[in-house]
Amino acid sequence: MKSDVVFKRAYNDSLDLIAELGVGAALPSENALGARLGVSRTTVRKVLAALADKGAVSGAPRQRRVRAVVQPTQRFPDAETVPLGAQVERRFMEWMLRDNACPGTAVNELELARQLGTATTSIREFLNRFQRFGLIEKRPNAGWILKGFTSDFALELFEIRELFELRSARAFAKLPPASPLWRQIEALREEHLRLLDEIEQRFHDFSDLDNRFHRLINAALPNRFVEDFYEIIAMIFHYHYQWNKQDERQRNEVAIREHLAYIDALTSRDVTRVEAACRTHLASAKETLIRSTAGPAAVPPQRGRRRRRAGVTPA
Amino acid sequence: MKSDVVFKRAYNDSLDLIAELGVGAALPSENALGARLGVSRTTVRKVLAALADKGAVSGAPRQRRVRAVVQPTQRFPDAETVPLGAQVERRFMEWMLRDNACPGTAVNELELARQLGTATTSIREFLNRFQRFGLIEKRPNAGWILKGFTSDFALELFEIRELFELRSARAFAKLPPASPLWRQIEALREEHLRLLDEIEQRFHDFSDLDNRFHRLINAALPNRFVEDFYEIIAMIFHYHYQWNKQDERQRNEVAIREHLAYIDALTSRDVTRVEAACRTHLASAKETLIRSTAGPAAVPPQRGRRRRRAGVTPA
DNA sequence: AATTTGTTTTTTATCGATTAAAGTACAATT
DNA sequence: AATTGTACTTTAATCGATAAAAAACAAATT
Structure with missing residues (x-):
C-alpha cells in the first residue's frame, strides 16, 4: 500500500x-x-x-x-516524512561512498529489498531512475553492476560539467543589462560575502549556496539536458559533502573566493576572464572530488561465477 | 509472471x-x-x-x-520476441509522433496500462526510464505530463549534440595515426560510397549507417555521459525515420554526402575543416528534425481541472 | 457568481506472489 | 579438461490487489 x-x-x-x-x-x-x-x-x-x-x-x-x-x-x-525513493537513494549512496563499494560488484534487487525492508518493486524503480547517474549499469535479466564512484567517473563528470558551464557562463556574460539574472547574481555575491565573514561557524551552508550559484549560471541559457545533467552534479555533491568532512571549512573558503572571482568576471562581461575564472573553479572542485574517489579501476564484470554481493548496511 | x-x-x-x-x-x-x-x-x-x-x-x-x-x-x-519494455516504448513513441500529441497532455499510468494490456507496474517502469529522454515529466503523486516532441525539444537536443560532437570530432582529428579508429572510419567511408551507389534501392539502410558513424566519432574520446546522450539521439532518430518518410531518399542522399565531406575533413586532421563539416552536417540534420515537430509551444500544465487524456491507440 | 466545503471517483505508490531465466553444484561421461 | 545430465537455489520480470493522495463532482454559503 x-x-x-x-x-x-x-x-x-x-x-x-x-x-x-x-x-x-x-x-x-x-x-x-x-x-x-x-x-x-x-x-x-x-x-x-x-x-x-x-x-x-x-x-x-x-x-x-x-x-x-x-x-x-x-x-x-x-x-x-521522507518518501521511500529518497530513503532508498540515501542508503544506497551511503553504502557506495562510505564503504567504498568496489566497481564490478553485483547489486541485486532482492537483497537490497531485504536489507532496506521494502518490496522489490520500489528497489527496481529506484535503480531504474538512478541508472542515469552513471554509477550503475543494468544487465537485462541478470541484475545490476556497480560501476562505482571512481576517479574515471569524476573525470568524465567534470569533462561534461566544464563543457556545459563554459557554455552557460559565456551566455551569462552576454545577457542584456536588463536581465533579472544580474540582480540575482548580485544578491548571491552578497550572500557569498556574508558567508565568508562568518565562515568559521557557517561553512556548512556553502553546499546550498554552491548549488544555487551554478544553477543560476545555467539559467542564462536554459536547456533541459543541461539541467538534467546538473542534477547529477547536485546529487553527487550533496552526498559527497555529507560524507567527506576533511578540510571542509578550508575547502569551502577557497571555493567561495573562487565564486567571487567568477562573479566579478561575469559582471565585467569579459569572456576571456569569465572562461578563466570558470576553469579555475571547476579545476579545484574536480581535484577535491577526485581525491575522495576509490581509484581509476573499472573491473570488468565477472560472469559465470558468483559475484561479490552488494552489502548495504542494514537500517 | x-x-x-x-x-x-x-x-x-x-x-x-x-x-x-x-x-x-x-x-x-x-x-x-x-x-x-x-x-x-x-x-x-x-x-x-x-x-x-x-x-x-x-x-x-x-x-x-x-x-x-x-x-x-x-x-x-x-x-x-520483443521485451515488454520495448513494446511499450514503441507504442508510446508512435502515439506521440504519429498523433502529434500535444504538450501539456496528462499521461496516466492506469489508462496506458489498460490500453497496452499490461500491469501498471510495467508502465511505471517504462515511464521512469523514459523520463531521461526529456519528453515527459513526473509530478509526484500526480502522474506525468507530456512535454512533447516540440521544436524547443529539437533545438535543445541539437545544441547539446553539437557541443558533444565538436568535442569528439576534435579529439578524433588528433588521434594518433596508429589508432584502430582510422581503419574503422575508412571502412565506414567505403560503406557510404557503396550505399550512395545504390541509393535508389537501399536508402533505408542509411539510418543504421548514420548511427554507427556518429558512435564511432564519439568513440574517439569515450565518456559515459556523451554515450548516454547519444542514446537519446539514436532513439529519436530511430522513430523519426520510421515515421517521417517525406523526401527520405533525398534527405539521406544529402546526409551521405555530408558524412563523406566530414570523413574527408577528419582524415585531413585539419581541425578548422573538421569543425566546419561537423557544423554543416548537424545543421541540416537539425533542420530535418525541426520540420517535423509540432511547434514551439510548451503549454503550461493545467491543474485542478481534468486535463486532456493521453489516448494511445489500442493494440 | 465565486468560494468554500462535503462526497465520490480516479489514480498513484507500494506490497506480495508467481513464473522465466540465471546461476550453482557436482557427479558421470568422453 | 571440457561437456552433459540432473537437480536445486536465487533472482528478475510481471501480475493483481490495496491504501493514500489527487482530482472531479455536487451542494452549500457568502
Whole structure:
C-alpha cells in the first residue's frame, strides 16, 4: 500500500503554520492551505481532521481557528516524512561512498529489498531512475553492476560539467543589462560575502549556496539536458559533502573566493576572464572530488561465477 | 509472471543457426550455444529440448546433430520476441509522433496500462526510464505530463549534440595515426560510397549507417555521459525515420554526402575543416528534425481541472 | 457568481506472489 | 579438461490487489 509520508509532512508543516499564526487566528481556506502546503485538498482535510482531534484547531466549518499550539514532541519523526525513493537513494549512496563499494560488484534487487525492508518493486524503480547517474549499469535479466564512484567517473563528470558551464557562463556574460539574472547574481555575491565573514561557524551552508550559484549560471541559457545533467552534479555533491568532512571549512573558503572571482568576471562581461575564472573553479572542485574517489579501476564484470554481493548496511 | 521472450527469441535464432549449419552438422556445446545466443545454459537446454521435440536435432547426448531444417512458419512471431519494455516504448513513441500529441497532455499510468494490456507496474517502469529522454515529466503523486516532441525539444537536443560532437570530432582529428579508429572510419567511408551507389534501392539502410558513424566519432574520446546522450539521439532518430518518410531518399542522399565531406575533413586532421563539416552536417540534420515537430509551444500544465487524456491507440 | 466545503471517483505508490531465466553444484561421461 | 545430465537455489520480470493522495463532482454559503 501507499505510505502516508505526504500526510505526515503536511501535518508537521501545519504545526509550524499554526504556531506562526498564533492562538485565535483564523485559518486559511482548505484550498489556500493546500496550495501553501503543496498537497491536495483531500490531504488538507485529513490534516485538519487530525488537528481538530488534537484540539489544535476548532472544527467549525467556515471559520476554523487556531485553538492551541501543539508541542513539538507531537510531531511525526522526520524519518517518517521522507518518501521511500529518497530513503532508498540515501542508503544506497551511503553504502557506495562510505564503504567504498568496489566497481564490478553485483547489486541485486532482492537483497537490497531485504536489507532496506521494502518490496522489490520500489528497489527496481529506484535503480531504474538512478541508472542515469552513471554509477550503475543494468544487465537485462541478470541484475545490476556497480560501476562505482571512481576517479574515471569524476573525470568524465567534470569533462561534461566544464563543457556545459563554459557554455552557460559565456551566455551569462552576454545577457542584456536588463536581465533579472544580474540582480540575482548580485544578491548571491552578497550572500557569498556574508558567508565568508562568518565562515568559521557557517561553512556548512556553502553546499546550498554552491548549488544555487551554478544553477543560476545555467539559467542564462536554459536547456533541459543541461539541467538534467546538473542534477547529477547536485546529487553527487550533496552526498559527497555529507560524507567527506576533511578540510571542509578550508575547502569551502577557497571555493567561495573562487565564486567571487567568477562573479566579478561575469559582471565585467569579459569572456576571456569569465572562461578563466570558470576553469579555475571547476579545476579545484574536480581535484577535491577526485581525491575522495576509490581509484581509476573499472573491473570488468565477472560472469559465470558468483559475484561479490552488494552489502548495504542494514537500517 | 515473467514472459518468455528470451526463450522465444533464442529459439528463433536457433532455427537460423541450424539452417546455417545444414542437415547433418554437429551442434556446438551447450555453453558455446549459450554464448552465441546470449542466454544462459538453462535457456539453451530448454531450446534444445524444444528442437528435439520438433525433430530438428537429434537428442544424442554428446553428439547432437542437425536433423532437419524447420519451416520458417514454425517460428514464434516476431511480436512475441520483443521485451515488454520495448513494446511499450514503441507504442508510446508512435502515439506521440504519429498523433502529434500535444504538450501539456496528462499521461496516466492506469489508462496506458489498460490500453497496452499490461500491469501498471510495467508502465511505471517504462515511464521512469523514459523520463531521461526529456519528453515527459513526473509530478509526484500526480502522474506525468507530456512535454512533447516540440521544436524547443529539437533545438535543445541539437545544441547539446553539437557541443558533444565538436568535442569528439576534435579529439578524433588528433588521434594518433596508429589508432584502430582510422581503419574503422575508412571502412565506414567505403560503406557510404557503396550505399550512395545504390541509393535508389537501399536508402533505408542509411539510418543504421548514420548511427554507427556518429558512435564511432564519439568513440574517439569515450565518456559515459556523451554515450548516454547519444542514446537519446539514436532513439529519436530511430522513430523519426520510421515515421517521417517525406523526401527520405533525398534527405539521406544529402546526409551521405555530408558524412563523406566530414570523413574527408577528419582524415585531413585539419581541425578548422573538421569543425566546419561537423557544423554543416548537424545543421541540416537539425533542420530535418525541426520540420517535423509540432511547434514551439510548451503549454503550461493545467491543474485542478481534468486535463486532456493521453489516448494511445489500442493494440 | 465565486468560494468554500462535503462526497465520490480516479489514480498513484507500494506490497506480495508467481513464473522465466540465471546461476550453482557436482557427479558421470568422453 | 571440457561437456552433459540432473537437480536445486536465487533472482528478475510481471501480475493483481490495496491504501493514500489527487482530482472531479455536487451542494452549500457568502
